[in-house]
Amino acid sequence: MSALLDAQRRFAGALRSAQGEPAMLPLLAGDTERNRGLLGVYRGTAVANANAALTLAYPVCRQITGDDYFDALARRYWALAPSTDGDLNRYGHSFADFLDRFEPVRALPYLPDVARLEWSVHVATTAADAAPLGGEAFAALDPDALAAARLHMTPGFALLGSAWPIADIWLQHQPNAAGGLGDALDIDLGQAQYAVVWRDGLRVRVAALSAGAHAFWAAIALVGASFGDAWAGAAGTEQDFNLAAAIEQAITCGWLHHIKTRGQEQ
Amino acid sequence: MKSHPASPTGIGLRQPHYARVLEERPHIGFVEVHSENFFHDGGAALRTLERARGCYPVSLHGVGLALASVDARSEAHVERLAKLVERVEPEFVSEHLCWGAVDGVHFNDLLPFPYTGEALALVAARVNALQDRLRRPVLIENLSAYVQFRDAQMSEAQFLADLVCLTGCGLLLDLNNLYVNARNFGSDPMDALEQLPMHAVREIHLAGHAVTEYGLIDTHGSAVCDDVWSLLAAVRRRGVCAPALIEWDTDLPELDVLLAEAARADRIGAVADESNGDRHVCAA
Numbered sequence: 001m002s003a004l005l006d007a008q009r010r011f012a013g014a015l016r017s018a019q020g021e022p023a024m025l026p027l028l029a030g031d032t033e034r035n036r037g038l039l040g041v042y043r044g045t046a047v048a049n050a051n052a053a054l055t056l057a058y059p060v061c062r063q064i065t066g067d068d069y070f071d072a073l074a075r076r077y078w079a080l081a082p083s084t085d086g087d088l089n090r091y092g093h094s095f096a097d098f099l100d101r102f103e104p105v106r107a108l109p110y111l112p113d114v115a116r117l118e119w120s121v122h123v124a125t126t127a128a129d130a131a132p133l134g135g136e137a138f139a140a141l142d143p144d145a146l147a148a149a150r151l152h153m154t155p156g157f158a159l160l161g162s163a164w165p166i167a168d169i170w171l172q173h174q175p176n177a178a179g180g181l182g183d184a185l186d187i188d189l190g191q192a193q194y195a196v197v198w199r200d201g202l203r204v205r206v207a208a209l210s211a212g213a214h215a216f217w218a219a220i221a222l223v224g225a226s227f228g229d230a231w232a233g234a235a236g237t238e239q240d241f242n243l244a245a246a247i248e249q250a251i252t253c254g255w256l257h258h259i260k261t262r263g264q265e266q
Numbered sequence: 267m268k269s270h271p272a273s274p275t276g277i278g279l280r281q282p283h284y285a286r287v288l289e290e291r292p293h294i295g296f297v298e299v300h301s302e303n304f305f306h307d308g309g310a311a312l313r314t315l316e317r318a319r320g321c322y323p324v325s326l327h328g329v330g331l332a333l334a335s336v337d338a339r340s341e342a343h344v345e346r347l348a349k350l351v352e353r354v355e356p357e358f359v360s361e362h363l364c365w366g367a368v369d370g371v372h373f374n375d376l377l378p379f380p381y382t383g384e385a386l387a388l389v390a391a392r393v394n395a396l397q398d399r400l401r402r403p404v405l406i407e408n409l410s411a412y413v414q415f416r417d418a419q420m421s422e423a424q425f426l427a428d429l430v431c432l433t434g435c436g437l438l439l440d441l442n443n444l445y446v447n448a449r450n451f452g453s454d455p456m457d458a459l460e461q462l463p464m465h466a467v468r469e470i471h472l473a474g475h476a477v478t479e480y481g482l483i484d485t486h487g488s489a490v491c492d493d494v495w496s497l498l499a500a501v502r503r504r505g506v507c508a509p510a511l512i513e514w515d516t517d518l519p520e521l522d523v524l525l526a527e528a529a530r531a532d533r534i535g536a537v538a539d540e541s542n543g544d545r546h547v548c549a550a
Contacts, residue, residue, distance in 0.1 A: 002336055002384065003380075003384060003417065004336050004379060004380070004384050004388065005336040005337065005368070006366045006547060007379060007380055007415065007417075008335065008336055008365055008379065009339075009368055009369065011368075011371070011377060012368045012369065015373055016371075025379075025416070026416075027415055027416060028413045028414065028415060028416065029349065029413075029414040029415060029416045030413075030414060030451075031420075034480065035413055037412070037479070037480050038412040038413050038480050040376070041412060041478075041480055041483065042375065042413075043411070045375050046373045046374070046375050049373075049374045050374065050377060053374075067501075082371045082372070082373075083299050083371070083372040083373070083374050084370055084372055085330075085343070085372055086303065086329075086330025086331060086332055086340060086343045086367065086372055087302040087305050087330050087343065087346070088330070088374045088375070089303065089305065092317060125309050125310070126305055126306035126309040126311070126312070127306075127308055127309065128307035128308040128310065128372065129307075129308035129309070129313075130308075154356065155308070157306065165302065165476070194439065198489060201308075202310040202313060203310075239280065
């Protein structure tokens with residue numbers, strides 16, 4: 001085997017765990033005890049870098065758990081799912097799945113879904129800039145053409161569903177939230193909620209959605225359903241689903257990027 | 267023919283200073299950012315970088331390519347960098363002489379490796395491929411390393427000198443790293459300066475370090491120390507007119523502190539140039 005690859009594998013073992021140190025130390029020049037300490041410095045840096053990246057992506061989870069608990073979660077997550085990319089901004093995409101399986105987090109049952117919402121926010125933050133579609137695009141379509149049309153959302157648009165009020169929890173933990181940081185949550189934790197994430201210019205926004213609106217936009221954005229099929233599905237999900245209000249919200253918020261009518265579909 | 271002072275000093279542009287730098291546009295030579303923090307399709311950070319590019323030359327400083335990793339899997343990373351280079355048209359593109367990933371795990375740190383012929387062949391091939399893809403020379407930075415390898419066949423300075431010959435790359439000479447290594451390993455930083463090809467230096471990094479029980483640690487979290495300022499003067503006396511950059515990443519102070527450090531670096535460049543009996547003429 002390549003001597004360089006062997007050295008890097010031994011170094012990696014010492015970075016992943018102190019148990020890897022004995023295999024690495026013979027490769028190093030100088031005093032063994034001092035080198036042991038220095039490998040510890042490197043190991044600490046690797047964990048700290050991963051923790052810093054996770055903190056950037058999951059600031060609300062960090063507020064909810066507190067710094068010490070989050071640091072412990074970050075260490076545990078890094079041990080199980082270390083970074084695989086030279087760009088640390090991509091690190092942490094599976095944090096919610098880790099929280100799902102991590103027994104001690106059961107005391108904060110909404111945490112995994114809050115993490116899912118935060119990852120969608122993280123992704124939307126750096127999504128491509130795009131000019132949203134204006135309302136005039138709808139006026140140009142006759143009813144049949146509209147029913148068959150397929151709507152395409154702006155980059156960063158995301159939908160989430162949870163047994164917990166994740167949109168309210170996220171909003172309450174924003175720096176400008178009405179309640180202020182650290183205040184007791186004025187939220188009914190027993191309430192399931194759908195959430196929508198989108199880019200408003202350079203800012204990322206989060207809001208709660210009704211079941212009908214969620215069904216409508218999920219059919220369009222995730223399934224690629226036609227406008228008419230999505231409407232039928234949403235009306236079946238929520239008796240009082242208000243299509244006009246849903247479209248107005250999408251236009252006002254800038255969720256829509258473009259419309260493809262039947263002739264334009266590939 | 268006449269000589270002139272070194273190119274004006276730049277500062278590392280970090281998020282807490284974005285607004286002030288863009289509003290006040292302080293008199294600095296250029297700004298440097300970590301490339302990976304702008305590997306995006308869009309958003310506020312990229313917009314800020316594009317605005318900064320309208321005011322200053324930009325240096326893209328990479329921390330994630332891990333050029334000496336045998337098992338790097340870095341093709342996607344190179345493509346993201348190429349896209350950013352195309353977008354920003356930077357003055358410099360730089361990376362570190364380090365490894366960072368193996369067997370699919372990335373440590374996102376700048377890790378040292380044994381300076382051997384095998385490593386030199388690998389890094390030279392990587393740097394050549396990178397320069398071919400970017401269609402421009404890149405600068406490679408000397409590393410602050412806390413451990414040394416028994417099997418090293420050459421010094422880091424010799425490795426870099428050979429790398430310059432094999433690839434035509436430039437050097438990003440980090441004087442704090444040079445100093446930290448010399449202090450930690452009990453050598454004279456001037457020896458390393460003597461071995462490095464000064465003609466290839468395109469940029470100089472200046473930063474602070476921390477003093478710990480394990481020796482000096484390169485934290486980028488304090489002012490440049492007197493010994494490193496002396497090294498800058500020594501480099502200027504050798505006719506190196508490449509611009510310096512004030513690097514500050516942790517415990518980031520007010521912008522004015524960085525600007526004062528940059529002004530100090532400018533004064534050292536100018537003084538050394540005038541005091542140099544054997545004047546070196548820098549290409550404009």
